[in-house]
Amino acid sequence: MALLQIAEPGRSAAPHQARLAAGIDLGTTNSLVATVRSGRAETLPDEQGRHLLPSVVRFRRDGVDVGYAAKEAAADDPLNTIASVKRLVGRGLEAVQGLGSRLPYELVAPAGLGVPRLRTRRGDLTPVEVSAEILRALARRAEAALGGELSGVVITVPAYFDDAQRQATKDAARLAGLKVLRLLNEPTAAAVAYGLDKEAEGMHAVYDLGGGTFDISILRLRRGLFEVLATGGDSALGGDDLDRALAGWIMERAGIPDDADPATLRRLMHDACAAKEALTDAQRAPLRIRRPDGTHWEGEIERDAFVSLADPLIVKTIAACRRTLRDAGLRAEEIEDVVLVGGSTRVPRVRQRVADFFGREPLADLDPDRVVAIGAAIQADVLAGNKSDEEMLLLDVIPLSLGLETMGGLVEKIVPRNTTIPVARTQEFTTFKDGQTAMSIQVLQGERELVADCRSLARFELRGIPPMAAGAARILVTFEVDADGLLSVTALERGSGVKASVEVKPSYGLTDREIESMLRDSLNHAGEDVAVRRLREQQIEAQRVLEALGAALAKDGDRLLAFGERALIQEAAGELTRIVAGDDPAAIEAAIQALEQASGVFVERRMNASIREAIAGRRVEELEP
Amino acid sequence: MLDFSANHFELFGLPTAFSLDLERLSERYRSLQRTLHPDRFAAAGERERRLSLQASSRVNEAYRVLRDPVARARYLLSLYTGEAGAESETTRDMAFLMEQMQLRESLAGATAEEDPYRLVAEVMARLDTLSGQLEGELSGRLDTPTKDGLQQARELVRKLQFVSKCRREAERIEAELDESL
Numbered sequence: 001m002a003l004l005q006i007a008e009p010g011r012s013a014a015p016h017q018a019r020l021a022a023g024i025d026l027g028t029t030n031s032l033v034a035t036v037r038s039g040r041a042e043t044l045p046d047e048q049g050r051h052l053l054p055s056v057v058r059f060r061r062d063g064v065d066v067g068y069a070a071k072e073a074a075a076d077d078p079l080n081t082i083a084s085v086k087r088l089v090g091r092g093l094e095a096v097q098g099l100g101s102r103l104p105y106e107l108v109a110p111a112g113l114g115v116p117r118l119r120t121r122r123g124d125l126t127p128v129e130v131s132a133e134i135l136r137a138l139a140r141r142a143e144a145a146l147g148g149e150l151s152g153v154v155i156t157v158p159a160y161f162d163d164a165q166r167q168a169t170k171d172a173a174r175l176a177g178l179k180v181l182r183l184l185n186e187p188t189a190a191a192v193a194y195g196l197d198k199e200a201e202g203m204h205a206v207y208d209l210g211g212g213t214f215d216i217s218i219l220r221l222r223r224g225l226f227e228v229l230a231t232g233g234d235s236a237l238g239g240d241d242l243d244r245a246l247a248g249w250i251m252e253r254a255g256i257p258d259d260a261d262p263a264t265l266r267r268l269m270h271d272a273c274a275a276k277e278a279l280t281d282a283q284r285a286p287l288r289i290r291r292p293d294g295t296h297w298e299g300e301i302e303r304d305a306f307v308s309l310a311d312p313l314i315v316k317t318i319a320a321c322r323r324t325l326r327d328a329g330l331r332a333e334e335i336e337d338v339v340l341v342g343g344s345t346r347v348p349r350v351r352q353r354v355a356d357f358f359g360r361e362p363l364a365d366l367d368p369d370r371v372v373a374i375g376a377a378i379q380a381d382v383l384a385g386n387k388s389d390e391e392m393l394l395l396d397v398i399p400l401s402l403g404l405e406t407m408g409g410l411v412e413k414i415v416p417r418n419t420t421i422p423v424a425r426t427q428e429f430t431t432f433k434d435g436q437t438a439m440s441i442q443v444l445q446g447e448r449e450l451v452a453d454c455r456s457l458a459r460f461e462l463r464g465i466p467p468m469a470a471g472a473a474r475i476l477v478t479f480e481v482d483a484d485g486l487l488s489v490t491a492l493e494r495g496s497g498v499k500a501s502v503e504v505k506p507s508y509g510l511t512d513r514e515i516e517s518m519l520r521d522s523l524n525h526a527g528e529d530v531a532v533r534r535l536r537e538q539q540i541e542a543q544r545v546l547e548a549l550g551a552a553l554a555k556d557g558d559r560l561l562a563f564g565e566r567a568l569i570q571e572a573a574g575e576l577t578r579i580v581a582g583d584d585p586a587a588i589e590a591a592i593q594a595l596e597q598a599s600g601v602f603v604e605r606r607m608n609a610s611i612r613e614a615i616a617g618r619r620v621e622e623l624e625p
Numbered sequence: 626m627l628d629f630s631a632n633h634f635e636l637f638g639l640p641t642a643f644s645l646d647l648e649r650l651s652e653r654y655r656s657l658q659r660t661l662h663p664d665r666f667a668a669a670g671e672r673e674r675r676l677s678l679q680a681s682s683r684v685n686e687a688y689r690v691l692r693d694p695v696a697r698a699r700y701l702l703s704l705y706t707g708e709a710g711a712e713s714e715t716t717r718d719m720a721f722l723m724e725q726m727q728l729r730e731s732l733a734g735a736t737a738e739e740d741p742y743r744l745v746a747e748v749m750a751r752l753d754t755l756s757g758q759l760e761g762e763l764s765g766r767l768d769t770p771t772k773d774g775l776q777q778a779r780e781l782v783r784k785l786q787f788v789s790k791c792r793r794e795a796e797r798i799e800a801e802l803d804e805s806l
Contacts, residue, residue, distance in 0.1 A: 019668075152667075181667050225655055322803045326796060383667035393659050419689070422663060424682040482678060483663040545670050596672045603673045607661070607680065608628075614660040615638040615653060 019151040021181065021384035022142040023189070023376025026134060026155055026169065028086040028212030028238060030343070031055045032370060033138040034377035035146060036386070041193070041377040043370045044145045052369060053141075055211075056083045057133045059122040066137035075270070078262035079105050080120045084240060085134075087212045088116065088127035090161070090168030090508045095236075105262070115509035128168050128510060129518060132175035139178055151540070152181040154380040156372050158213035159185035160233035160399045162445050163457050163487050164508030170484070171515050175522060177533070181383040183484040186210070187217035188228055188396055189375030190341040194366055195221045196378065196392070202336035203229075205325075207354050207362065208372075209317060210342040212238040216321045218328040218335070224391035230418045231399050232324035237316060239276075239344030245309040246272040246301070254289045254297035264292045279303050280346050307349045314353050321357055327418050338362040343369050385548075395420055402457075402479055402487060405442035407432065409451045414479045417447065421485060426478040435467040439475060443489055443504075460504045462491040531585075538588040542580045545592055546573060549599060552606060560605045572598035632704060633687035643701055643760075643767035645691060654688045694760050695789050698782045701767045705775055709782075716783040725787050728752070732791075732798050736805075745799050752792045759785045 023041075025032045030052040034043040043051045050068070058070035058081040065073065074081045082105060088096050093109055093116045106119040117124035139150055155178075157169050166183055173180045187206035194200065200221050208215040215233040219226055247268045250256070256264065271289055278285035279301070289297045325332060338354060340362045345351065354362050366374075382392055397420055403413040404427075414427050431439065439462045446454030465473050478490045490503045523530050549569070557566055576591040634641040637653040659665070661684060666677040690696045699709040716722065728748050735741040735748075763781050766774035 182664065222655075225659070227655075319804060323800060326800060326803075379664075383664060385668040391659070393655075393662055393664060395658060395662070420685045422678050422682045423685055424679070425686070480678075480682070483681075544668060548669050548673075592670075596670045599670070600672055603670070603676065607673070607676055610660045611657065611680075614656045 019384040019386060020143075020146045020148050021377075021380035021386070022139070022146075022150055022153050023184075023373050023378070023380045024135065024138050024153050024155045025186070025189075025373035025376060026086065026131065026138075026157075026172075027055055027372075028084050028210055028240060029055055030211070030369065031134055031138060032373035033142045034370070034373040035142055036377050036381040037146075041374045041381070043373050043377075044141055046141060053134070053138060054083075055086065055134055056081060057085070057130050058082075059120040059125075061121060064122075064133055066133055075263050075266045078266050080122075081105075082118055082120070082125075082130050084212055085127050085130040087236065087240075088118075089131055089172070090127075090165035092116070092509065110509065126510065126518075128172045128515075129175060129522075131169070131172035132522070135173055135176035135178060139176060150178065151544075152179040152380065152384055154182050154184050154189075154376040154383065155180060156184050156186045156189045156376050158208075158210070158233065158235050159187050159215040159217050159228075159231040159396075160213065160235045161485075162235070162400055162455055163402075163485070164455065165235065166485050167505075168508050168510070170486070171510060174515060175519055177519075177523075180484075181380055183486075184376055184379055184394070185215070185217065185228070185231065185396055185485075186213075186372045187215045187231065187341065188219070188226060188394055189373075189379065190339060190371045191217070191219050191221065191226055191375070192378055192392070192394065193371045193375035194339050194363070195226060197366060200337065203330060203334055205321070205335045205338045205358065206341055207317070207321065207338060207345065208233075208341035209344040209350060210238050211344065212236065212240050214238055214317050214320065216317070216324045218324055218330060225393050225395070227395045228397045228420075229330070230324045230327035231397055232320045232327065233399070234316065234320060237313065239342070239347075241313055242276055242310050242344065242347065243269055243272045245313070246276055246306065249301070249305070249309055250287060250289055250297075250299075253299060254291060256289070256291055256297075260292050264290070275301055276306065276347065279306050280348060303348075310347065310349055314350055317350075318353055318357050321354075332358050335360075339366075339371075340364040341368050341371055396483070396485070397421060398423075398481055398485055400445045400455075401447055402481070403444050403454075404429075404477060405444060405451045411444050411446075411449055411451055411454055414477070415481060419481075421481050422483050424478060424480045426476050429475040429477060430471045431465065431468065431473040431475070432470055434470050436470065436473070437465050437467055438463045439465065439491070441477065441489070441491055443487070457487065458489065458504050458507065460489075460491075460502055462493065462502050465493045535583055535585045535588075538585040538592075539580055542576055542588050542592055545595060546576060546580075549573060549595070552602070556606050556609065557602075560609065561602055565601065569595075569599045569602060629683065633691055633700060636684065636687050637691070639691075641701070641704070642764075642769075643698060644764045645697065647692070650688070650691055654684065657684045694756065694763075695782065695785050698763050698767060698778065698785065701770075702775065702779060702782060705767075705770050714779075714783050716780060716787065718780075718784070721784055721787075725791060728791055729794065732795055735798055736802065741802055742799070745795050745802070749792065749795050752788050752795065755788050756785065756792075759788065 022033050022035045032043050032051060034041055045051045053067045054071040056070040056074060058065040058073050058077060070081055074083060096116050108117040108119050108124045110116055115126050117126050143150055155169060155173055157166055170180055170183060187208045190206050191204060202221060204219050204221055206217045213235050214237045217231040218229045220229055250272060267290060275285040275287055284300050284302045286300045291297060335358055338358045345368050351362060397418045398415060399417060401413045401417045402415040403411045406412045415423055415425050441460055441462060442456060443458040444451060444454040445457050448454055474494055476492045476494060480488050488503060488505045520530055523533060572595040576595050579587050579591045632641060637650060661677055661680045663674060663677050663681055666674045690700050703709040731744060732748055735744045738744050759781050763778055766778040
């Protein structure tokens with residue numbers, strides 16, 4: 001491995017070399033990767049020129065197939081070929097079983113609070129591990145196209161994903177060895193691609209019906225600012241459900257039982273999907289279906305019959321549009337444009353219903369399959385720091401309210417849905433009994449009033465509350481949601497002055513330790529050395545820190561730092577530069593910490609100065625007409 | 626670092642008053658977020674990212690409070706008097722209460738009406754008029770606070786809370802009507 005070159009702070013080794021970053025659309029049925037090259041965002045094809053990568057993973061005895069090869073083997077090797085894994089990611093067993101009895105693979109119930117696993121010949125695998133395989137395949141494609149290692153990726157998630165689903169997606173990236181610059185909501189990504197392409201302004205709706213999820217987002221576009229006003233949807237509703245409904249229709253007529261073998265069911269889903277696609281242009285589609293006994297059923301389906309199967313599902317999406325518009329405080333006629341995203345918006349009936357509801361023809365001139373990945377690539381390019389004075393900024397919201405369990409199994413909302421993130425909010429609680437020294441806190445996500453109807457994200461105890469009369473303790477519970485939409489919760493007793501506090505990050509069932517060990521396993525599997533990898537990660541991190549500091553010093557060092565202050569920072573930077581050439585990841589990490597410490601004051605002053613400029617600059621601008 | 630001791634108005638460089646130029650507020654909000662948002666610090670060090678997260682959260686929270694008349698009025702009361710009073714405090718103005726009760730009753734019966742949407746729209750229009758009046762009166766008392774003025778403002782805030790709760794109820798019923806279509 002070549003040694004990394006580290007320049008003196010303030011002097012970048014290769015000033016014009018862009019950091020390699022990619023946007024990944026990790027879809028239910030198909031995934032894509034895109035990147036910005038020479039100022040243009042584009043999706044990347046495989047060697048055969050295909051841009052889509054089917055989100056299907058097949059575990060062979062001696063390796064893993066991802067994409068078309070896996071998809072083709074699905075009917076022959078159904079139990080070892082996992083499709084639509086996104087539907088399972090970050091979900092508990094109950095939710096997964098609720099997806100229907102027709103899951104064509106074998107589920108293993110978790111012990112205790114763990115996550116459900118899929119039984120394959122490679123062992124029992126979590127959905128996170130399966131997703132990681134898809135991410136790995138996409139990252140390899142990007143690295144081959146760009147000719148270097150990715151410094152970071154933006155991964156899109158349905159806006160309606162809850163905390164657990166987001167965390168699980170981030171963990172999948174970690175397993176795949178990718179640095180996540182941001183989790184980005186799919187409709188927001190689409191709005192970015194569309195908004196920049198069309199130089200659009202004003203209120204926009206993004207209707208995103210993918211393979212397994214539905215999102216509707218309302219955004220205000222204004223001079224490079226993409227402000228999400230409200231978002232809604234259903235994280236378990238998509239084109240797959242149209243296929244399923246159509247498959248059910250066929251099964252009834254062809255006399256195929258619900259409990260037919262997995263291979264038959266796989267073929268059937270495939271045929272149903274093909275018929276759905278054929279009905280986009282044709283009024284009728286022929287069907288030739290193989291029964292379990294090897295005989296065939298022949299028939300056809302007319303578009304009208306399909307429409308009546310699809311309508312109940314489409315109506316659900318329109319109801320969500322109505323709710324979301326109301327949350328945004330807007331009427332349908334105030335929406336400038338409606339953007340269609342997701343392969344399922346090719347279904348003519350979907351387009352028609354959307355057009356009827358918004359009272360205008362929706363726009364679909366950007367490829368609805370690619371627009372999300374392109375938006376993600378643009379954001380990744382900005383976040384990687386390749387556009388220093390880029391004016392683009394995305395302000396997103398949380399899709400589902402966050403709250404706590406209170407007396408009587410009720411939910412007290414702390415952060416309501418559609419609150420702009422990042423956000424931190426504190427609520428005060430007190431004890432219920434005299435002398436109570438511990439408090440059990442359950443964190444919930446959802447809109448319903450009863451605990452039982454919401455998703456439980458975490459449960460923890462605050463201990464060490466000094467005994468007091470009931471109602472005398474002051475327990476401050478703070479919810480913090482970062483820009484990825486991920487929550488952390490802190491509880492603190494401060495009525496007595498004695499501090500008892502606890503901080504948790506919700507977990508969907510996989511612990512940090514389990515992920516670490518999966519990571520080690522997968523690296524071993526790939527023949528990579530864990531220690532080498534860790535060293536490399538720290539070296540990259542060190543380089544990033546040094547570069548950022550160098551740029552900051554060059555720009556603001558003179559005006560914000562006294563000579564002595566600057567000398568201290570440069571000393572710490574020099575130390576890091578020296579240590580980074582060695583081979584001790586722990587020492588590099590410590591030196592990074594030391595440098596962060598030394599430059600703390602400078603960082604604060606810089607932020608302060610930019611805040612003053614933001615307000616002052618705006619004042620000048622406000623005077624202009 | 627962002628001056629966390631500054632009040633929400635000072636944070637945006639705006640005068641501490643109930644009357645607020647909302648357009649200017651959102652301009653300032655956008656320009657602060659363009660500077661402070663974590664996306665601006667994706668490539669920065671740990672400490673800087675942490676600071677940006679806190680500052681950006683603070684700006685979002687301040688913006689939420691200032692944008693909403695009830696929250697803004699309550700915030701001003703707590704700045705001037707040290708507390709804003711419980712949200713459950715109620716007014717004793719019988720005429721006002723009677724009207725609120727009537728409006729709620731019409732909402733409750735809306736689904737049985739021939740044209741429920743029209744009825745809900747009428748209630749909403751009345752509520753908007755009421756908020757407009759109350760907000761006008763609040764400006765007078767909260768822009769240049771006096772002891773009596775603050776006392777009156779507290780009462781006005783109680784009423785404004787009533788009106789905004791009733792409006793949320795109207796929206797909820799409208800949503801229900803939509804769902805039942």
